[in-house]
Structure formats: structure tokens, C-alpha cells
Amino acid sequence: MQAARWYAARDVRVEEVAERPLQPGEVRLQVKWCGLCGSDLHEYTHGPVLIPTRPHPLTGKVPPVTLGHEFAAEVVEVGPQVTAWQVGDRVTASACLVCHRCPWCRAGRFNLCERLGSIGLCADGAFAEQVVVPDYTLFRLPEGLSWEAGALAEPAAVALHACKQGRLQPGDTVAVVGAGPIGLLVLQAARSCGAARVFVVEPVAGRRRLAEALGAEAALDPTAVAVDREIHQRTGGLRAEVVFECVGTPPAVETAVKLAGKGGRVVLVGIYTQASPLAWGRIQAHEKTLVGASAYTDEFPLALAMLADGRLQAAPLVTDRIPLRDLATRGLQQVLAEPDRHVKILVSPQ
Ligand SMILES: [Zn+2]
Ligand SMILES: [Zn+2]
Missing domain, CATH: 3.90.180.10 (Medium-chain alcohol dehydrogenases, catalytic domain)
Structure with a gap:
């Protein structure tokens, strides 16, 4: 064969x-x-x-x-x-x-x-x-x-596991950094899990359009907009309860940490091949949590159900x-x- x-x-x-x-x-x-x-x-x-x-x-x-x-x-x-x-x-x-x-x-x-x-x-x-x-x-x-x-189903299970690791709650404001396949599935999963608002950060115009079509309140171009200030303004300074980092580069992690509000959680979903410094002081003072998300444990049945009924497209x-x-x-x-x-x-x- x-x-x-x-x-x-x-x-x-x-x-x-x-x-x-x-x-x-x-x-x-x-x-x-x-x-x-x-x-x-x-x-x-x-x-x-x-x-x-x-x-x-x-x-x-x-x-x-x-x-x-x-x-x-x-x-x-x-x-x-x-x-x-x-x-x-x-x-x-x-x-x-x-x-x-x-x-x-x-x-x-x-x-x-x-x-x-x-x-x-x-x-x-x-x-x-x-x-x-x-x-x-x-x-x-x-x-x-x-x-x-x-x-x-496999990347959808990854997205659902990321939501679980982020302890996403109904009503949460969410930011997704990176609108590739995983980011776009995380966006849809977060909406289905009850996220009230989802902001997406993505430099590629076509992917931003797709993100908005799939339920993002706004998809922002980090090469044209100060996304940090923009999301600060749009949320009355509260920023996001949960941020999903779906790119895997040091600048994307930095953005993700900035977009998390006080007490917020940053879920690392990308593949990280480079070490990089971070603004640890802000994580400490604002009691942010960094959490990893790797593959999935028991999310396949839910991923398949959500693909079947259209909650995940x-x-x-x-x-x-x-x-x-x-x-x-x-x-x-x-x-x-x-x-x-x-x-x-x-x-x-x-
Ligand atoms: Zn894969
Ligand atoms: Zn084992």
C-alpha cells in the first residue's frame, strides 16, 4: 500500500x-x-x-x-x-x-x-x-x-481539553491567541461551554474573518492594533478570565499573559520549542495562573457529539x-x- x-x-x-x-x-x-x-x-x-x-x-x-x-x-x-x-x-x-x-x-x-x-x-x-x-x-x-x-475529532478533543484545563465557566470573557485549526476549534468550544465573549488575536485576515464568522466578538490584528490596550478598553479593564495561547511562539505567550485579567488563567496549547523570558511580576501581582494543555484524556466522545450536532463546525x-x-x-x-x-x-x- x-x-x-x-x-x-x-x-x-x-x-x-x-x-x-x-x-x-x-x-x-x-x-x-x-x-x-x-x-x-x-x-x-x-x-x-x-x-x-x-x-x-x-x-x-x-x-x-x-x-x-x-x-x-x-x-x-x-x-x-x-x-x-x-x-x-x-x-x-x-x-x-x-x-x-x-x-x-x-x-x-x-x-x-x-x-x-x-x-x-x-x-x-x-x-x-x-x-x-x-x-x-x-x-x-x-x-x-x-x-x-x-x-x-482529534483536534476538537485537543480544544475541549484546553477548555477543561482553563476551567472555563459560563459567562467568562475569553481571548484566543492564534486562529489556526486549534485556535478556531478552541473558539467554538469556548462559545459552546458558555463563554460570553471571545476575542481572537490573529495576523492573517482570512483567519480573522473566519473567527468572526464562527462566533468571535472581534478578531484583532496584532500587527495593526495594540491588542492589549484594545481588549483592556473593550472589557472595562477586566480583560479575559481565560486566555488560550494557540501559536507556540514567545511573543504569542507574552501577548496571552497580558490579555489575562487579574486572577485570570493562561492555557498553553501551542507547541513550544523556544525558551523565553516572561513578565513574572505581573503574573505574581495579578495572581494569574499558567496551565499547560497537552492532547486530551476523555474528551473524544464529547468532541464527536459536538461535531455531530454542529456545536463544533x-x-x-x-x-x-x-x-x-x-x-x-x-x-x-x-x-x-x-x-x-x-x-x-x-x-x-x-
Ligand atoms: Zn494534530
Ligand atoms: Zn502509562
Whole structure:
């Protein structure tokens, strides 16, 4: 079968790979759609970031590895000891590969597993005709949910987990820094969780328009407006109760901390590869809280329910649909060449 395999930075090859037999507890899926994620771009431009360079403790995987972890697929084969799934089931999957034995797994905090791995980084992923995953990762797609929307369940779960980490309350004023796929899903999730007002900070005009169409009170351009002063004014000096940082750069973190009001919480959702100084005095004096949000724990069922009933809209985020063979040229390279034009690109092996 065809699969898009990461060999090194700037070296992703769509090539023929052999199918492997299923181990106990594994399920083989026919991929329908798989979303291109910001983390795939990180691996492409300057990886390995999360791709293991030594055999992964859970999977033993080393590169080359098939990328892709945001997917909807159909079950085509079930391995020994799999009882909950049948050929023909429509599914999506948590990307988290976990040990089920460490203290964090036993506490239900699977995203903190001591041997945590991710499908599409530490095991072959879904930029392929077929993907093999452990049965515990699977979730059934609600009836009527499209394959395309199903491929957005994984980032939607990320967004809902971020809301949980931010302890978002009904009536809260929220700011979202960065209106990429995660930021736009966080915006929608926050609205559904009862946020009264959501401000978005985003330099790309098209993404600002999308943010306002999806429920932002205002989407502000940080290259043209002093967003800090603007949000201070619009909120009578109170600023935001919860700020979601969905970019991952030092200036974006700085903005996020400024936009949080006294006692406010800043949720770090981006991927942070650079250390940077922060205005710690303001965090201390204003009793702000910084909290991390990594992947998800139990948010998949809610993510799927919200995609199915429209509280989360997937379709407006999808800016292109491409065949697997074009992943490098029309996917990875295209997003890097024209980041302003794209939010979520879906890839299909069919
Ligand atoms: Zn992702
Ligand atoms: Zn564990």
C-alpha cells in the first residue's frame, strides 16, 4: 500500500510499504481522510521534534515513520482478542498510545503516560491507505457524521481539553491567541461551554474573518492594533478570565499573559520549542495562573457529539482536500509557501 513516510526533515516520501500482520488487540483501518496538523509541519521543517530517534519504549519505532494522526477510517480487519469492533465500523482514534500501567494511566491521565507515544510519530500513522492501531484508541463515529468531520475529532478533543484545563465557566470573557485549526476549534468550544465573549488575536485576515464568522466578538490584528490596550478598553479593564495561547511562539505567550485579567488563567496549547523570558511580576501581582494543555484524556466522545450536532463546525476549517500522493507538494510545501491561505488540509488515499 501507499504511505507517506518521514525519513528526515524535508524528506517525506510517498512510497509502497508492506502490510504487516495484526498483533493481538490491533485493528486494521481503511483511511478515508487524514488532516494535516501543525505538528506534522514541525516534523517536516525541523524534525525530529516528537519522532523518536531511539526505539520508542512502547512501540519500538524508529524512522522512517508514516505521519498522520487526525483521521476517520473504516475497520477492515480485527486482530486476535479484539471483541468491541467489527469490519465495517466507522471510527476515529485517539492518537495517544499509552501503557495503561504507570501512575498517570492509572489515574486516567493518559496524556501524561510515562511511555506516551503518538500515532503518526511513534507508530505508523494515517497518511496511508491503511493504518493499524490498538483497539483501545478507537471511537465510533456518530451516525450521520461525515468522514471529513470525523477527521477533525482529534483536534476538537485537543480544544475541549484546553477548555477543561482553563476551567472555563459560563459567562467568562475569553481571548484566543492564534486562529489556526486549534485556535478556531478552541473558539467554538469556548462559545459552546458558555463563554460570553471571545476575542481572537490573529495576523492573517482570512483567519480573522473566519473567527468572526464562527462566533468571535472581534478578531484583532496584532500587527495593526495594540491588542492589549484594545481588549483592556473593550472589557472595562477586566480583560479575559481565560486566555488560550494557540501559536507556540514567545511573543504569542507574552501577548496571552497580558490579555489575562487579574486572577485570570493562561492555557498553553501551542507547541513550544523556544525558551523565553516572561513578565513574572505581573503574573505574581495579578495572581494569574499558567496551565499547560497537552492532547486530551476523555474528551473524544464529547468532541464527536459536538461535531455531530454542529456545536463544533469542521467544514469551514477545511481549506483544501488533496490526494495522498500530493502530500509533500500540495500539502506540506503548500502550507509553508502560503500559510495565509490554509487552515486545515485533508488528505485522502483514495
Ligand atoms: Zn494534530
Ligand atoms: Zn502509562
